[in-house]
Amino acid sequence: MSIKKKLGLGIAAATLGISLVGGGTYAYFNDTDVSTNTFAAGTLDLEVDPTVIFDVDNLKPGDYMLRHFDLENKGTLDIARVLLDTSYTVTDTQGDNGSADFGEHIVVKFLVNKGHSEHWFDNDQYTVISEKSLKQLSNTTEEDLAVELEDWFFGSDYPQDGIPAGKEDDLYVKIEFVDNEQDQNVFQGDSLELEWTFTAEQEEGEEK
Template sequence: MSFKKQIGMGITTAVLGLTLIGGGTFAYFSSSAETNSTFAAGTLDLSTEPSTLIDVDNLKPGDSMVRTFELHNNGSLDIDTVYLETDYSVIDAEGNNSSDFGEHIEVEFLYNVNNLDEVIYKTTLAELQDMTPEAINENIFYPDLGDKGLPVGTTHDLFVKFNFVDNGEDQNEFQGDSLDLTWTFVATQTEGEVK
């Protein structure tokens, strides 16, 4: 074989080898799969009924009023705990109050309509306003709701008795006064879990 043929054959072999090597980098099996994910957050939706718990006038020391209201879990998540925040303001008609009208309004949280003498917790509005939400849950809601909390779609009745305490002393300073009470119920979720 001549030298030219050997060089030609070598070049041809080299080109063929490079083609196979180059072609080998693009020749492979492949497969692909696609996944789609959705993260949808649940909802906590606590509501109360009625929205106005109590609206009375012409109170005198010794008067008491029992009221019922419902806590509804309208959300898609179970409620673990319910906290109560208390806020009130006193309108002093005569401008002569030496003490807080809220200290003379006693609040009794009761078990149920059939046993209104079974008190879960008793305090005054003034003390209730100063309590932490955790202490209120521990003393008021936990004894009634327990570990189960308030599951989705359930309703819990709460019975409250308000007493204008007659302390046996002169309470004339409260004549004509009024007290505006706001209760805010705050719900928290249950602990996270593996889904």
């Protein structure tokens, strides 16, 4: 075989090889489509009104204050429950409190209505569900407090203690400077700053 024929066969073989490789890039008929998915998280938005309800001067043992909070769920998700965390600071103006804690003498009573709303604070229209001093509340976990007060605490107009999206509920409390019938002079002129932190929790996840 001449060199020219050998070269010709070599070129043919090379060309065939290329065509085989090229043929491998073509598949059977196929079609594609794209699935576009969106996952949007809902919102929890608890608004408490008013933000300041206790701004009282010249308290004396035996004085008390009846107040209420409006709790509004302005989010898109139902609130399963609202937890309450308590913290406070005392300013001892005379510096003579020693180990006495003003917070032990301020008692919070959580109330539930059993009558018409216009007579909410009449003595015969509410029931005290629980009462704790600020000192006790500050040492009680949010979870323990919620369990203790069960379904009465926050959202009592709705199943369990939640607030549906777009709805609101109330929290009624009575705060008292307890007269313990003992010498409480060390608290004269003192002030107490109370901070309540309300935390809204979502309901359990469900199939969508």
